[in-house]
Amino acid sequence: MTSGGDAQGMNAAVRAIVRAGIHKGAEVFAIREGWQGAIEGGDHIVHLGWSDVSGILNKGGTVIGTARSTEFRTPEGQLKAVENLIARGIDRLIVIGGDGSLTGSRALLLRWPDYVAQLLEQGRISREQAERHPRLFIAGLVGSIDNDMVGTDMTIGTDSAMHRITEAIDAISSTAESHRRTFIVEVMGRRCGYLALMTAIAGGADYTFLPESPPREGWEDRMVEVLGRGRAAGRRDSIIVVAEGAADREGEPITSQRIQQVMKDRTGEEARITILGHVQRGGTPSAYDRWMATACGVEAVDQVLSAKADAEPVLVGVKRDQVCAQPLLKAVEDTTKVADFIASGDYEDAVKARGAGFTRMIDIYRILIESTPTVATSEHAKRIAIMHAGALAPGMNQLARVAVRAGLDRGYHMMAVQGGVPGLVAGEMREVLWSDVEGMANTGGATFGTRRYVPTEGDLYQMARSLEENEIDALLVMGGHHAYATVDIMERERRRYPAFNIPIALLPASIDNNLPAWPMAVGSDTALNTVVDVIDMVRMSASASKRAFVVETMGRGCGFLPLVGGLAAGAEKAYTPEGGITLEELTQDVAALVDSFASGRSFYLTVMGEETSEFYTSDVVAKLFEAEGRGTYSVRQAVIGHMQQGGTPSPFDRINATRLAFMAIANLDSQLSEGRKDYVAAASDEPELMAPLRRVLAGMDWDVQRPREQWWTALRPVFDQLSRRPGQE
Incomplete structure (x- = not known):
């Protein structure tokens, strides 16, 4: 069931649960309209088959309906729900909802034996039914755009909501800049400021x-002062993001109207208000919400079907993009503590309870909103250079923007290498100031330039000379495979070239997501959303005819885009470089394709990476599929190409870039203060997110240009389960 408020991605979870359950040999039912449907029973509890959940992956909301039920809070309502569930033979339940729905579900679990005994005594169920269903097993998935559940990094719907909000802020910024106006954007979040905080960072507000961090007394003057400094520094617009549950330290709500009145009283300006409301919960789910909800749905099925008699209900969520399960009670209790901290005025603990990542992002945000560095840079301050390297990735500009501002805020001179590694070889470098990176948060491309280039033996001397002539004390390199290869060479040549003996930090930025130690390289989420958007349009183009599509993605030797993109888009087949293609496999796939159309299908989707096979290219596969169809269907090829590298970076990539750049500068600052000269690279398993370069590169398979271990390959069994019904070859 889906219960409480709706959230984008719920349909992906429903689809995954139905199909994974069928694969496990279970009967799967949908309880329509949440717990209210369980109470009413009858047509509200319906059996679902494989095809019943076809075509719902890209739909927002929930096709099985949701509702908030006051009747379920009463013993009489719960008793009716138990009776109706037992009548259908249901004692294993997967609830997709918020903390209220999950808390209520757990309460029912605890009272289930008493209700069974009561129903038996009243003659409403038979003794056989009572013996067959002595207890209830529950797995919970959090469907909430607020991301307000402690215990999972992201809740279903949050990423999609951030897409809606960020798109709105980007659009509002354009008109605000044109008219030199201030806009107040109100977003959802009664008790959680995640959406407000992250979209403020992603949108450059x-x-x-935030509810967890109320401003101190005198916030009105502080806000006007910050906005005024921004205007004085050349900004033409001002964007204020406020969570609907924000309040001051006396508990008085800080509403959009209150902020508007403050601006009018202190500046005379009539700020415009935009309340996004339910727009944030609507629309097509993002790629992340599709694949994450899908993977969690499959895990939830495993949890309820394998649960032992004394099993506690579990919450299924994600940690560092890995699906995980934990006790539901603890997650709910930890979440409730946040509200308690806020109510008691313990705001520091409220922020801490959200996790270290939330706390860190608040600190970063406080730096980014300033119009000038908080410290003055002296003439003799040390210099940190930043450089892109390798292919373009959306989010590179946000990496540069945050790195420049974080460095300036610590008192360093910040230098930008123009044009990547060739620019360093040629000595093309310039100093950048706070205002030089204004407005770069939401722009694609790489303003400072980048190139796919790995230095040759002859280039190393010139690179060293450029670093010496520009008096560079530390270097931050951001990019893909070419960036990692370049820094690897520089470390190996430190003895020959003393100029390389400086602190160097390396950050992953690649749509291929083929770099070790960091689960999602900057740019990979944007590329993934492009893949899914294109497939959605391809699917619609084929709605009037029987047609198969072979979609080719980028990714080089890494199958992240075709596999995860195919999973998020509902593909029937995904070919990856890791698995390759054999003639035997193609023969089986052609048979499955022909059988699908013969069985009434009108669309069939295959996704493959650009370097999956030297011989069986997407063109060859498309022609083979069509030849074997003998006119019963048509086949089209779609090569997505460089669209995957372009476009506006997604909120996920902007936030990812913000965190990485800030922590890299913090590491370089620490090294320069302590006199160390280490080479480090991003690593998600480190508290400070940076690890020795050698340890990170030990996880790289240079021959195939991808990590030795790739977390997303665990999604292959999930893909295979959901793409073909049981018994289909």
Whole structure:
């Protein structure tokens, strides 16, 4: 069932649960309209088959309906729900909802034996039914755009909501800049400021208000001062993001109207208000919400079907993009503590309870909203250079923007290498100031330039000379495979070239997501969303005819885009470089394709990576599929190409870039202060997110240009389960 408020991605979870359950040999039912449907029974509890969940992956909301039920809070309502569930033979339940729905579900689990005994005594169920269903097993998935559940990094719907909000902020910024106006954007979040905080960072907003971190007394003057400094520094617009549950330290709500009145009283400006409301919960789910909800749905099925008699209900979520399960009670209790901290005025603990990542992002945000560095850079301050390297990735500009501002805020001179590694070889470098990176948060491309280039033996001397002539004390390199290869060479040549004996930090930025130690390289989420968007349009183009599509993605030797993109888009087949293609496999796939159309299908989707096979290219596969169809269907090829590298970076990539750049500068600052000269690279398993370069590169398979271990390959069994019904070859 889906219960409480709706969230984008719920349909992906429903689809995954139905199909995974069928694969496990279980009967799967949908309880329509949440717990209210369980109470009413009858047509509200319906059996679902494989095809019943076809075509719902890209739909927002929930096709089985949701509702908030006051009747379920009463013993009489719960008793009716138990009776109706037992009548259908249901004692294993997967609930997709918020903390209220999950808390209520757990309460029912605890009272289930008493209700069974009561129903038996009243003659409403038979003794056989009572013996067959002595207890209830529950797995919970959090469907909430607020991301307000402790215990999972992201809740279903949050990423999609951030897409809606960020798109709105980007659009509002354009008109605000044209008219030199201030806009106040109100977003959802009664008790959680995640959406407000993260979208303020992703959208480059000037100020934000969060429930967990109320402003101190005098916030009105502080806000006006910050906005005024921004205007004085050349900004033409001001964007304020406020969570609907924001309040001051006396508990008085800080509403959009209150902020508007403050601006009018202190500046005379009539700020415009935009309340996004339910737009945030609507629309097509993002790629992340599709694949994450799908993977969690499959795990939830495993949890309820394998649960032992004394099993506690579990919450299924994600940690560092890995699906995980934990006790539901603890997650709910930890979440409730946040509200308790806020109510008691313990705001520091409220922020800490959200996790270290939330705390860190608040600190980063406070730096980014300033119009100038908080410290003055002296003439003799040390210099940190930043450089892109390798292929373009969306989010590179946000990496540069945050790195420049974080470095300036620590008192360093910040230098930008123009044009990547060739620019370093040629000595093309310039100093960049706070205002030089204004407005770069939401732009694609790489303003400072980048190139796919690995230095040759002859280039190393010139690179060293450029670093010496520009008096560079530390270097931050951001990019893909070419960036990692370049820094690897520089470390190996440190003895020959003393100029390389400086602190160097390396950050992953690649749509291929083929770099070790970091689960999602900057740019990979944007590329994934492009793949899914294109497939959605391809699917619609084929709605009027029987047609198969072979979609080719980028990715080089890494299958992240075709596999995860195919999973998020509902593909029937995904070919990856890791698995390759054999003639035997193609023969089986052609048979499955022909059988699908013969069985009434009108669309069939295959996704493959650009370097999956030297011989069986997407063109060859498309022609083979069509030849074997003998006119019963048509086949089209779609090569997505460089669209995957372009476009506006997704909120995920902007936030990812923000965190990485800030922590890299913090590491370089620490090294320069302590006199160390280490080479480090991003590593998600480190508290400070940076690890020795050698340890990170030990996880790289240079021959195939991808990590030795790739977390997303665990999604292959999930893909295979959901793409073909049981018994289909």
